[in-house]
Amino acid sequence: MHPRPSPIAASLYTLRDLNADVIILHGPHGCCFRTGRLLENDGVRVVTTAMSENDFVFGAAEKLEETLRKVESMFSPKLVGVVGTCASMIIGENLKEAAQNANINAKVITVESHGGFGNGDNTEGAIAVLNAAAKGGVIPYAEAERQNRMLKLATRIEKTRGMAKREYIPPSYGDNKVEVAKILLERFQNGDKIAIVLNAKKETSYLFSDLLKVQFSNIAPGNKPTIIANLDDEVGLPRIRQHAANIKKELLDAGISVDVITGGLDEYPVTGEEAVKFLSDKHFDLVVVAGVPHALPIEKLNTDTIAVTDGPRIVEPLKEMGYTYVVTELDAHAKTLGTNKIVRSDFGDVLRGIMDL
Template sequence: MTEEKLIIHPRPSSIVASLYTLRDLNVDVAILHGPPGCSFKHARLLEEDRLRVLTSAMDENDFVFGGREKLERTIQQAVDLFNPKTIALVGTCTSMIIGEELTDSAAAAPDGVDVICVETHAGYANNTDGVVSVLEPAMECGMITTEELERQRRLLAEATNVEIRHGAASKGYLAPSRGDIKYKTAERLIEIIRSGKKIAGILNAKKETAYMFADELIALYETARLFGMEENITIFSNTDINLGLTRVREHAANVMKAFDEQSIPVHEIIGGLDEYAVTGDVVSDLILNKYGVCNVTRRCGMFEAAVIAGVPHALPMEAFAGMELFSITNGPRQVAPLKDMGHQHVMVEIDLHPQTLGVSTIVASEFGDTLRAVAADIMAAEIGEKK
């Protein structure tokens, strides 16, 4: 009998995953039925992203005698304060352990307010279970179709597999790291750009994180354009505006608009912003076939480097054989797995997630700004030498 792998570093919570999914469905108010500090950081951040997050503020007495009265009082306060059309009642470890029935309290909401009961807790092995716990009742009340629910199940299953293979669940303990020094990496990338090598710029981002990860590719293209090498850059992007939950499609449209406004061509759409875990086959086919042979629009030959922003570890290394890889993640614990896979340059955008909540336009990235600054310095120095 194989012993189950014990993961001892902190990992994302199913409760938090439920809250983000409610946000993506444009639910107005989420009420956490649990202690006031449960999921505090994310609950506060989500209030900046159009989701009101309240708590029933269960205490030690409620742990014994139940907190139904507090939950129903909180529902009424939510109605009085925000006049919501939709309210989600979200379980926590406390309320689920003592057996609170969220559906019993749903009737406290007045007519005209739709209530979703999310039976979840933080004890699931994978945080994707928290997403399913929202999508199932959302389908039952008509917020999504049966087809979309099944599509999401497939995506979530593969997202879990990605984390087990090369992500946060791949080892028992992963030490956090800030990755490679950004200005040194920028210097190397500029060398490659100026050498005339062909580069694939790949956005494979998860939902709203695309607002910053897209900036990495904008900076790549701008830098190539500064040196007259933009024809060697090919942009792949998982920003299909027709795929995903309501808010996810909005994010994709906003990112595509930003690319267009800055005259940056997106050569290939590789999926939606919720499909980051399943884009690998599309990327492989494009790199190995469409761009691996002579065609009417490009020279012959493979890409010699790739800049991958978002979830690089979801893409198969077979597609990048012989390439120099520059990969950007927002997970400090993702650096070691990416290095183990063979990504030569790995950088981390620290605090990316808080900066991309509640926005609808591109957010400047540290590596993107570093690349721009180094390129500008090189250009200025060379102009000065010519005078």
């Protein structure tokens, strides 16, 4: 019952990760407005055919062809994505035919996505882009198949462990950040063995990686946390690999090394399992998981835990699966779009503030 991410938005984000220069939404000018505006911060031009009531009856293929030609003259793109919306898909607009008729120089990927696409899961929109990209020779079929598997696993996790597990989950902002930060710092000072796990996805990793940069040695010299992260920069679409490389370099420049690499940023549905395999044999006193903590089977660990998430509707499920404390970081996507550096997090700043007192 509660709102879920749209397949259309997932299509837009996936085209961004393929380094599309321009994305055309074939629909009303207000469709996915916020997502389109946010993606412009990442250097992607997002435009619309601005379908109106008359177009809903008589079609708007000519508008799409005109928009494609205008995009070419304005931006000289190499890769263009055309994404359907509820309006254009319900009336059966032929995106591929319009793209062929426009006959522009750029490679054009057409994606017949809409709000109820497939079974309505947002990942359906991403899968549609990947399959179209493979057919168009933009990515290998093997990569599309790997990505599809990860997206289906991600959907399963949301439906069994995340905010889609029940019809309605009330939003919550979790435990008090100051109190949780004090507990974490006290555990460092007591000499507890602590692990910090980054299990993040896409650009939000720039925010959740901030926890890895906190200099806990300032209050607990010699008690270095074990860092586990899904930062393999040889896995995933071009932009995703670059995110991982950027974060690892910044951590290294700050004198921080990652002890265990569990996989890539798009492999978060399975890297949580890899993290637990490592943690289960090491007897940690406290484990902190940042990013997508519900993808990590924390119930397999007999220890105190802290989850750092960006979803108010995921707080209750995280508590149910056994996390001792849960803190939230709001607007992770909005804060990290357009950056190539680690972004300071609220929880990280609270920790730094307490250590400076």
